[in-house]
Amino acid sequence: MFLHGTSKIDASGELVIGGCSTVSLVEQFGTPLIVYDEELIVERIHAYHKAFEKAQMTYHLAYASKAFSSLAMCQLAMEQGLWLDVVSAGELHTALKASFDPKHVYMHGNNKTPDELRYAVQAGIAFFVVDNFHELELLSTILEEEETHADILLRVSPGVDAHTHEYITTGQQDSKFGFDLASGQVNQAVARVLELHRLRLIGLHSHIGSQIFEATGFAVAASRMADLWQHLQREYSIDLHVLNLGGGIGIRYTSEDMMPPIENTVYGVLKETEKAFLERGMTVPLLMMEPGRSLVGEAGTTLYRVGSRKDIPGVRSYLSIDGGMTDNPRLALYGARYEACIANKMLEPATDLVSVAGKACESGDMLIWDVHLAKSQPGDILAVSCTGAYNYSMASNYNRMARPAVVFVKNGQSSLVIQRETLDDLVRLDVVGSNRHVVHSFS
16 A cells, blocks of 8 residues: 555554554544545645646635534634635635634535525625525525625636546536536526626635546636636626635646656646736636545545455355445545555565455445455454545434544544544434324234
């Protein structure tokens, strides 16, 4: 397994992250356990800042909290000078509970509910990324009722193929997200905004997908957004000054993912955007990006206890662990691939070919197909790398399994940031109606 960030192997053959032995972490916090390398998160944030500074851009950098939202993560983002991108009342509530400045928060979403919009309006967030015509009318009505105004960006679907998995590409024309550029929906939306006096259009937003390895899509999107920017300013005489380029830069999950340094990739995207605007005789606007996965993905490692094993001669060996699709549904969702190791046997040869299975009652509950590991026994610790993004945030209680604990590690110190759910937590919201009676029936 490739060692990310501060990960290393100590003299006893144990995997160490952030100066903390994974064996000791498991003894203290149990399994499954998601461990975040705090130093690596900060390093990735700094890489983005360096790229913007090198490109000499006026900018705001936001964290896409859908990748992993918690009080501790919001506080870390705030400490590093980030804005926050939220997509639900829950993510907004988490940010506010973390004392995040609402003036540095904005809201995404293709179907924001009236309650979510009202909550965000009352919280005083910076702006809304409006996704469709229904939202324009709904937000305007709420603003009338609240007797206030709101800044907005229009999310544009620029018709760009990002060359990623179909489930995580979002910039093509056939997408549930944003106003379609090719059919003229953006023009219609701008015309309607100008009729709704509670809304102030300050810019545009474009996001072409996730886990993107090629810069080509960003360059095409930048060119199309610059064309649109120029057209809207000429046609409607509006003062646009914010362009959000979205996120989507990928990370290394396996050895097949050959990613250049983040700073280089981001710098290239920024220079392509600058070129697109300057070629059209326009000033480059304030630029925003909203990375999520590329900040926290590689920083997360999930630790499991090895359990049962099933060997099918000539076919396959299944190694089961005490988690699976309930804490990591990404393989089931879109065939995500991972690397892994036996964390307490790092110096032993990885000669055992197995497929890692979860414990849920689903044939599709697989974590990794065909991975070479050190020969393991029940009770050994399996470490799966790059589980920091869209793992805990998509975790479920299927089969009434409790969601895992989460710790941050740094300089030999560990901090519990999300407690492990208990069995009582699983029934805490259950309600038995007053008309229900317990009847014992025996035959």
